[in-house]
Amino acid sequence: MMPFNHMKDYLTRQEALSFAVLALVLLVLLPLSLDVMRLNQVGKYLSFAFVAVGLVLCWGYGGILSLGQGIFYGLGGYAMAMYLKLEASSPQNTLIQTTPGIPDFMDWNRITELPWFWEPFYSLTFAIIAIVVLPSIVAYLIGVAMFKRRVGGVYFAIITQSIAAILTILIIGQQGLTGGINGITDLRTLKGWDIHTDVANYVFYFLCVFLLFVCLLIAQFIKKSKTGRILIAMRGQEDRVRFSGYDIANFKTFVFVVGAAFSGIGGAMFTLQEGFMSPSFVGVVPSIEMVIFCAVGGRLSLVGAVYGALLVNIAKTTFGETFPELWLFAMGLIFIGIVLGLPNGLAGVYSTWLAPKVDEMLNRLLGHEKQNQEIYTSIPIVKQGVVS
Amino acid sequence: MFSDFSTAELMAIFAMQGFAGLILFAVFILMALGLAIIFGQMGVINMAHGEFMILGAYVTYLTSTLFSTHAPDLFGAYFFFAIVFAFFAAALLGALVEWSMIRFLYHRPLDTLLATWGLSLILQQAYRSIFGAREVGVVIPDWLMGSYQLTDMIEVPINGIFVMCLALAATVFVITLMYRSRWGMQVRAVVQNRQMAGAVGINSAKVDRMTFALGCGIAGVAGSAFTMIGSTGPSSGQLYIVDTFLVVVFGGAGSLLGTVASAFSISQSQSILEFFMGGSMAKVLTLLIVVMILMFRPQGLFSLKVRR
Amino acid sequence: MTEGSNTDFLLAVEGLTVSFDGFKAVNNLSFYVDENEIRVIIGPNGAGKTTVLDLICGRTKSTDGSIRFKNKEITRLKEHEIVKVGVGRKFQNPSVYSDLTVFENLEISYPKGRSVFGSLGFKRTETVINKIQEIAGRIYLSDQLDVQADLLSHGQKQWLEIGMLLIQEPQLLMLDEPVAGMSVSERQQTALLLKEIAKQQTMIVIEHDMQFVAEIADKVTVLHQGQILAEGSPEKVKSDPKVIEVYLGH
Numbered sequence: 001m002m003p004f005n006h007m008k009d010y011l012t013r014q015e016a017l018s019f020a021v022l023a024l025v026l027l028v029l030l031p032l033s034l035d036v037m038r039l040n041q042v043g044k045y046l047s048f049a050f051v052a053v054g055l056v057l058c059w060g061y062g063g064i065l066s067l068g069q070g071i072f073y074g075l076g077g078y079a080m081a082m083y084l085k086l087e088a089s090s091p092q093n094t095l096i097q098t099t100p101g102i103p104d105f106m107d108w109n110r111i112t113e114l115p116w117f118w119e120p121f122y123s124l125t126f127a128i129i130a131i132v133v134l135p136s137i138v139a140y141l142i143g144v145a146m147f148k149r150r151v152g153g154v155y156f157a158i159i160t161q162s163i164a165a166i167l168t169i170l171i172i173g174q175q176g177l178t179g180g181i182n183g184i185t186d187l188r189t190l191k192g193w194d195i196h197t198d199v200a201n202y203v204f205y206f207l208c209v210f211l212l213f214v215c216l217l218i219a220q221f222i223k224k225s226k227t228g229r230i231l232i233a234m235r236g237q238e239d240r241v242r243f244s245g246y247d248i249a250n251f252k253t254f255v256f257v258v259g260a261a262f263s264g265i266g267g268a269m270f271t272l273q274e275g276f277m278s279p280s281f282v283g284v285v286p287s288i289e290m291v292i293f294c295a296v297g298g299r300l301s302l303v304g305a306v307y308g309a310l311l312v313n314i315a316k317t318t319f320g321e322t323f324p325e326l327w328l329f330a331m332g333l334i335f336i337g338i339v340l341g342l343p344n345g346l347a348g349v350y351s352t353w354l355a356p357k358v359d360e361m362l363n364r365l366l367g368h369e370k371q372n373q374e375i376y377t378s379i380p381i382v383k384q385g386v387v388s
Numbered sequence: 389m390f391s392d393f394s395t396a397e398l399m400a401i402f403a404m405q406g407f408a409g410l411i412l413f414a415v416f417i418l419m420a421l422g423l424a425i426i427f428g429q430m431g432v433i434n435m436a437h438g439e440f441m442i443l444g445a446y447v448t449y450l451t452s453t454l455f456s457t458h459a460p461d462l463f464g465a466y467f468f469f470a471i472v473f474a475f476f477a478a479a480l481l482g483a484l485v486e487w488s489m490i491r492f493l494y495h496r497p498l499d500t501l502l503a504t505w506g507l508s509l510i511l512q513q514a515y516r517s518i519f520g521a522r523e524v525g526v527v528i529p530d531w532l533m534g535s536y537q538l539t540d541m542i543e544v545p546i547n548g549i550f551v552m553c554l555a556l557a558a559t560v561f562v563i564t565l566m567y568r569s570r571w572g573m574q575v576r577a578v579v580q581n582r583q584m585a586g587a588v589g590i591n592s593a594k595v596d597r598m599t600f601a602l603g604c605g606i607a608g609v610a611g612s613a614f615t616m617i618g619s620t621g622p623s624s625g626q627l628y629i630v631d632t633f634l635v636v637v638f639g640g641a642g643s644l645l646g647t648v649a650s651a652f653s654i655s656q657s658q659s660i661l662e663f664f665m666g667g668s669m670a671k672v673l674t675l676l677i678v679v680m681i682l683m684f685r686p687q688g689l690f691s692l693k694v695r696r
Numbered sequence: 697m698t699e700g701s702n703t704d705f706l707l708a709v710e711g712l713t714v715s716f717d718g719f720k721a722v723n724n725l726s727f728y729v730d731e732n733e734i735r736v737i738i739g740p741n742g743a744g745k746t747t748v749l750d751l752i753c754g755r756t757k758s759t760d761g762s763i764r765f766k767n768k769e770i771t772r773l774k775e776h777e778i779v780k781v782g783v784g785r786k787f788q789n790p791s792v793y794s795d796l797t798v799f800e801n802l803e804i805s806y807p808k809g810r811s812v813f814g815s816l817g818f819k820r821t822e823t824v825i826n827k828i829q830e831i832a833g834r835i836y837l838s839d840q841l842d843v844q845a846d847l848l849s850h851g852q853k854q855w856l857e858i859g860m861l862l863i864q865e866p867q868l869l870m871l872d873e874p875v876a877g878m879s880v881s882e883r884q885q886t887a888l889l890l891k892e893i894a895k896q897q898t899m900i901v902i903e904h905d906m907q908f909v910a911e912i913a914d915k916v917t918v919l920h921q922g923q924i925l926a927e928g929s930p931e932k933v934k935s936d937p938k939v940i941e942v943y944l945g946h
Binding site for chain 1: 431435
């Protein structure tokens with residue numbers, strides 16, 4: 001079944017090492033060194049890493065820059081939140097309301113009956129399926145509509161950004177149906193199990209890391225299969241790929257859908273760990289921030305995207321708390337600096353400066369790997385001055 | 389939604405809302421015109437365009453305070469000075485930005501988007517540090533207040549007409565500049581073939597800088613107009629960037645007349661729908677229609693079929 | 697839309713017209729290509745040569761007329777569908793995937809796993825590797841398989857693109873200026889390669905170099921202002937007074 005002749009065609013030694021180090025950091029180092037509250041915070045940052053990993057595929061490999069990943073993150077997050085909210089709004093819990101049994105914000109907005117699209121979210125199975133399927137369907141529709149008509153690049157970025165804006169205005173405007181600008185808050189239990197205890201926080205953190213690795217391994221599979229090479233080929237020579245007999249729109253739609261599904265999972269993990277979901281994670285600003293995580297980590301590096309999401313968020317919290325004014329200046333400057341000077345992000349710095357040394361060290365430890373380790377295979381980079 | 393009204397009432401509502409939408413139209417035109425030059429002609433995605441507009445708004449605010457404290461007699465005329473100051477302030481900043489970052493990114497259009505986003509964060513924070521987080525508003529001079537009674541049901545706000553004229557003048561100016569002047573020809577030459585333009589002796593670096601500065605300057609003028617419909621805060625510009633990009637894309641990038649037509653249809657439909665369904669739903673519906681149309685006609689309203 | 701008729705030809709173009717905002721780049725053009733023929737299209741700049749190839753391979757959609765390949769109407773098919781019926785296209789500027797190695801360039805063109813899920817499950821089997829090595833040998837790039845395509849010389853890129861067509865095993869290859877920018881020895885090698893290909897496949901070639909044209913062509917079609925000016929053997933076309941006038945002017 002596996003389309004690879006050798007394990008190293010799927011994961012080179014360097015890549016295996018970087019996955020192992022990441023696993024070590026996320027599964028051992030951080031849980032041992034941080035208290036549960038801080039760890040929960042890291043878990044929330046990691047929920048953005050899902051989006052960033054998806055963006056590596058879409059943007060880094062496929063050349064499709066979406067400024068609307070917040071749409072999918074939001075859909076996943078809201079799907080989870082709607083289920084939890086319905087559980088929290090059982091008739092016993094909401095006796096004081098005019099209409100018991102519906103979410104509190106609906107009652108405040110004088111809605112007396114649960115809207116039809118909320119009904120299915122009584123089922124956890126439905127909610128879990130919706131977390132992945134809902135963003136995928138939306139992405140598929142946008143993808144087919146746009147890519148079949150050969151809309152790409154800048155136009156795609158602007159249109160996805162507009163859709164993110166529309167969705168945010170809609171959520172805020174329809175307060176009675178969606179919870180409005182405050183979002184869906186006051187989530188308590190999952191199947192009767194309190195989601196705010198320390199144990200729950202640990203469970204969600206490890207679940208989040210596990211799912212993140214599932215996404216990373218799927219992304220790695222796509223990257224190393226022929227699909228990955230077609231994406232790279234497409235980025236520069238779209239016509240040539242078309243005249244090699246491929247339907248480009250299908251490939252673009254595919255990575256866009258994969259990125260959306262990842263984002264949906266991330267959104268759901270955020271809801272579980274934060275205990276609420278709001279439109280402030282859906283709109284234009286958060287969507288662009290998600291692209292920033294990806295750019296800082298390195299738009300072609302899956303593992304880099306995870307570090308990017310972690311580091312930018314950690315910096316945002318620590319600096320943002322102590323020097324709120326300086327932070328926006330610093331963030332703006334970092335961003336301009338990365339785009340101008342380091343188009344390959346932190347991963348680029350690693351592969352130019354550290355990777356050769358690490359390789360040398362591994363050679364001494366393990367003996368030389370066979371000469372044909374990377375035979376026939378190119379190493380993708382973003383070149384300065386090349387259309388991206 | 390129309391069935392509750394008689395035809396005459398509907399006509400009056402349409403006309404009233406239409407005139408009320410004039411200022412929004414003017415702001416859209418001026419914003420989009422600047423962006424159409426920067427994006428449509430140069431291919432640069434300037435996410436900080438809203439912040440250039442807000443710079444113009446702050447300059448207008450400063451001018452109005454300056455006049456009211458030092459030259460109260462001339463207060464009625466402050467707006468004309470403000471427009472000029474706003475233009476030059478924004479254009480100067482634009483030239484500086486082009487020199488320090490944009491010129492390195494002409495080959496990477498998507499990256500200009502990210503870099504200018506960083507710039508917009510810096511500018512927003514700068515405004516917050518200098519002018520404070522609270523929104524400021526200008527005092528509109530007396531002669532711009534009030535409205536003109538057209539019929540017993542329809543009245544036209546005077547500032548609306550004034551800003552409208554300002555926007556149209558700017559449009560005519562830009563179109564003339566781009567299509568009738570030697571400089572405009574150089575801009576279009578650089579857009580079509582940078583190397584060739586350089587080879588025939590056009591200083592393409594200078595043309596780029598001037599073009600970018602012009603686009604930003606017009607955004608500054610948009611900021612002056614903006615003070616008439618809203619108060620100015622550090623992040624007010626961000627609210628307009630999505631709409632403005634849609635206006636430009638909907639009109640067909642590269643077509644200045646298309647930009648005007650699309651600014652008109654978007655601002656008018658938003659303003660008219662507002663009467664029937666409230667601000668946020670009107671905006672959702674308008675943007676949704678535009679996005680839907682763009683999905684079926686991605687090249688925008690006006691564009692030529694060209695030989696590849 | 698005119699309907700084409702059934703013929704014995706591999707490719708039958710009839711009444712083909714395309715207009716860009718009223719300008720007719722190709723105007724009521726008809727020509728027929730036999731199997732295993734090398735057809736060369738020549739003509740002054742702007743005659744519509746590249747546009748004709750664009751129309752056949754679906755890059756540009758025609759305004760009127762019919763293009764039939766093996767008696768199958770392909771006028772309204774999409775690019776990748778036209779590739780699948782057996783038409784390959786090489787561009788004027790060599791367009792290879794510069795970020796990928798020569799091996800990967802050929803691998804992408806290998807006609808298997810062209811759907812999304814097909815390509816996800818595509819495996820580099822012995823058959824694939826052998827085929828790629830065979831093609832690399834034919835295009836003189838055997839020892840360059842590991843090289844990133846970016847680093848090849850201009851002539852080698854042209855060959856690589858021809859190789860990318862060959863591995864698709866099309867019945868009709870369309871080559872737009874395949875020897876542009878090549879040295880004399882590279883030209884000779886290319887002529888050899890094209891003749892070798894013509895034993896099994898049909899070709900339409902656009903070329904300016906008359907010496908090269910005379911060397912490879914079975915039949916030459918001269919285009920002028922989107923219409924056929926002359927057609928026939930290279931010698932016949934060369935001595936045609938209308939052709940001389942167009943090329944040399946008054």
